[in-house]
Amino acid sequence: xxxxxxxxxxxxxxxxxxxxxxxxxxxxxxxxxxxxxxxxxxxxxxxxxxxxxxxxxxxxxxxxxxxxxxxxxxxxxxxxxxxxxxxxxxxxxxxxxxxxxxxxxxxxxxxxxxxxxxxxxxxxxxxxxxxxxxxxxxxxxxxxxxxxxxxxxxxxxxxxxxxxxxx
Numbered sequence: 001x002x003x004x005x006x007x008x009x010x011x012x013x014x015x016x017x018x019x020x021x022x023x024x025x026x027x028x029x030x031x032x033x034x035x036x037x038x039x040x041x042x043x044x045x046x047x048x049x050x051x052x053x054x055x056x057x058x059x060x061x062x063x064x065x066x067x068x069x070x071x072x073x074x075x076x077x078x079x080x081x082x083x084x085x086x087x088x089x090x091x092x093x094x095x096x097x098x099x100x101x102x103x104x105x106x107x108x109x110x111x112x113x114x115x116x117x118x119x120x121x122x123x124x125x126x127x128x129x130x131x132x133x134x135x136x137x138x139x140x141x142x143x144x145x146x147x148x149x150x151x152x153x154x155x156x157x158x159x160x161x162x163x164x165x166x167x
Contacts, residue, residue: 005030006029006051006119007030007031007033007048007049007050008025008030008031008032008033008050008051008052008053008054009033009035009052009053009054009055010022010033010034010054010055011034011035011037011041011053011054011056011059011067012036012055012056012059012081013037013059013060015034016034017032017034022034028119029119030119033048033050036059036060037059038059038061038062038063038067039061041053041067041070042066042070045071049076050076051075051076052079052118053067053071053079054078054079054081054090055067056080056081057080057081057083064080067093068093068094068099068101071097072094072097072099073097075096075097076094076097077094077096077118078092078093078094079091079093079106087107087108089105089106090105090106090111091105
């Protein structure tokens with residue numbers, strides 16, 4: 001029996017199934033679900049257990065702090081994304097349900113290394129599982145959790161500009 005792939009909940013108004021971030025996670029073999037608010041995150045967490053939750057700090061219906069209480073003493077790891085003038089920092093909040101609040105914020109490159117380590121430890125998505133393509137994936141409805149899967153890579157032909165010779 002294959003171990004389950006890493007289940008990731010992405011929480012934020014700017015996250016979409018087509019974003020580079022969610023596509024990268026899906027291509028790495030993870031199952032990703034996307035919600036946009038604290039209320040939708042609560043519903044998703046009631047319906048499904050997640051291994052990793054990555055959330056924007058400011059959400060349309062308030063701050064993401066309630067996720068700390070929802071995920072504490074669960075096997076989940078939680079990071080908050082905090083926007084700064086030159087990009088974003090990631091704040092470690094929980095590691096496998098234990099508070100890590102107070103650790104230094106991670107710059108994007110530091111977070112990428114930590115995320116890569118988490119992804120490397122996760123088992124790959126079994127080849128026998130199939131799901132809807134990413135373009136059909138929706139924000140998680142309140143009644144069920146749908147996961148985003150990677151869409152096939154399309155190679156775009158290079159555009160070539162031809163200059164006309166001046167007379």
